[in-house]
Amino acid sequence: xVILMTSxxxxxxxxxxxxxxxxxxxxxxxxVYLAIMIFSGWEDLLINIFRVNPFxxxxxxxxxxxxxxxxxxxxxxxxxxxxxxxxLKKNFQIFIAGLSLSITPAKVGEAIRAVLLKKTVSSDLSxxxxxxxxxxxxxxxxxxxxxxxGIIILGTQQTITYMPxxxxxxxxxxxxxxxxxxxPLYSIFRVIFRxxxxxxxxxxxxxxxxxxxxxxxxxxxxxxxxxxxxxxTCEGLGFxxxxxxxxxxxxxxxxxxxxxxxxxxxxxxxxxxxxGAVEVSMExxxxxxxxxxxxxxxxxxxxxxxxxxxxxxxxxVIFLLIVTKSINE
Numbered sequence: 001x002v003i004l005m006t007s008x009x010x011x012x013x014x015x016x017x018x019x020x021x022x023x024x025x026x027x028x029x030x031x032v033y034l035a036i037m038i039f040s041g042w043e044d045l046l047i048n049i050f051r052v053n054p055f056x057x058x059x060x061x062x063x064x065x066x067x068x069x070x071x072x073x074x075x076x077x078x079x080x081x082x083x084x085x086x087x088l089k090k091n092f093q094i095f096i097a098g099l100s101l102s103i104t105p106a107k108v109g110e111a112i113r114a115v116l117l118k119k120t121v122s123s124d125l126s127x128x129x130x131x132x133x134x135x136x137x138x139x140x141x142x143x144x145x146x147x148x149x150g151i152i153i154l155g156t157q158q159t160i161t162y163m164p165x166x167x168x169x170x171x172x173x174x175x176x177x178x179x180x181x182x183x184p185l186y187s188i189f190r191v192i193f194r195x196x197x198x199x200x201x202x203x204x205x206x207x208x209x210x211x212x213x214x215x216x217x218x219x220x221x222x223x224x225x226x227x228x229x230x231x232x233t234c235e236g237l238g239f240x241x242x243x244x245x246x247x248x249x250x251x252x253x254x255x256x257x258x259x260x261x262x263x264x265x266x267x268x269x270x271x272x273x274x275x276g277a278v279e280v281s282m283e284x285x286x287x288x289x290x291x292x293x294x295x296x297x298x299x300x301x302x303x304x305x306x307x308x309x310x311x312x313x314x315x316x317v318i319f320l321l322i323v324t325k326s327i328n329e
Contacts, residue, residue, distance in 0.1 A: 025103030025272030032276050033302065040298030048246060048299035056245040060238035060307040068096060068312065070231030074138055074224040078131040078215040079117070086121050090326075094120065097323045098132070100316030102309060103273035107136065112320075119327045126204070130211035134224070137177065140267060142228030143260045144170045146236065150257025169264065177216070235308055236260060242303050250290055258285040259304070273309050 037045055072095045079091060086094075094116045101109025114128025147166050215221070233256060240255035250258075262281035266274020279301050286297045 024105070025275065028272055028275045029103065032279055036279065036298045036302060040295040044293075044295035045298050045302070048296055049303060052242065052245045052299075052303060056241050057303065057307060060242050060303070061311050063234040063238035063241075064308050064311050065315075066234045067231035068099070068315075070227045070234070071135065071139070072096070074227050075113075075131055075135045077220050077224055077227075078134050079127070081215050081217065081220050082127045082131065082211055084117065084121060084123050084127055084131075086117070090120060090323075093319050093323050093326075097316055097320040099312040100320045102313055102316065103275065105270060105272050107267075107273065110136070116323055116327070120323075124207075124211075126207045126211050130208055130215060133208075134212055134215040137173070138221075138224045138228045139232070140173055140264070141170075141225060142232050143264045143267070144173065145225075145229060146232055146256055146260035147264055150253050150260060153253040154251075154257060166261070166264075169268070232260060232263070235263075238307060239300075239304050242307070243300055246296060246300055246303075248286075248290065248292055248296060248300060254289060258282060258289070261285065273313075278309075279305070 072092055075095045076088070076091055079086065094113050097116060098110040098113040101107070101112055103109075111129055111132045113132055114125050117123045117128040117131075118125050144166060148170070151166070236256035236259040237252070239259040240250070240252050243250055243255060259282075262278045262285065263274065265281045266278035269277035271277050282301050282304070283297055286292050286300070
């Protein structure tokens with residue numbers, strides 16, 4: 001992180017990221033995982049963690065990486081639609097580098113990709129931010145659809161109770177997109193931007209909106225949505241395999257439902273990396289849908305987060321160093 005702060009202009013970086021927010025994420029993670037260890041009993045928790053087949057852990061990591069590849073393809077589609085001429089390899093490095101800041105509040109740190117794009121190909125910052133926004137929004141839609149799909153497949157009374165909540169979330173996301181992207185709904189909000197104080201801000205938002213609109217053309221939007229669903233299904237499969245390795249009996253549909261819904265609630269919580277919200281949601285779902293001991297649930301949660309969120313952060317840090325080094329050369 002020190003290298004990052006000295007490699008990228010602080011004034012540009014400061015618009016979307018502060019080192020304090022990164023430390024906040026680390027601090028929250030320590031608190032959350034200490035709480036899981038205390039609540040589960042650290043001895044039983046560690047016994048369960050270490051009895052998992054290492055091959056299954058590796059497979060879960062590979063499935064997470066597959067999700068990152070699918071997510072990158074979405075990102076690449078969006079950057080290409082905005083006429084950003086950047087080599088595929090360099091674009092991949094920039095995308096993965098953004099994962100290093102997934103533990104910032106609401107994952108806003110991932111917008112560091114916009115700064116890296118600007119430094120790499122002298123692009124407009126708005127285009128990088130628009131690509132980041134669209135990629136994250138597609139993720140929200142993808143996990144919402146997966147959660148709804150899980151409810152439909154399971155069809156149990158326990159899961160059906162979540163249907164109205166998920167439908168409301170889906171409608172809220174769709175409505176927000178319609179308001180922001182399409183006229184005449186957006187024109188209502190433009191009245192505010194005509195005020196003297198908001199004129200400069202309004203111009204930037206108009207530019208950002210026009211870039212997002214380009215990424216939301218039908219072909220690119222639905223292609224990205226399909227890629228998002230495939231990617232998050234991979235991570236749901238990783239959750240399923242870890243559960244099976246721990247001796248937890250659950251179907252693939254149940255695993256995908258638990259993982260997708262917990263991820264969605266974590267994203268909506270706006271907490272750094274969803275820390276706390278994802279873990280608590282998983283614990284509640286495992287307790288309500290399955291007969292599972294607390295140490296076993298704690299082990300599954302920690303292994304899942306290590307092979308998804310924290311694997312992504314570690315991989316992101318490596319690529320962030322690579323990208324910032326190439327920028328300085």
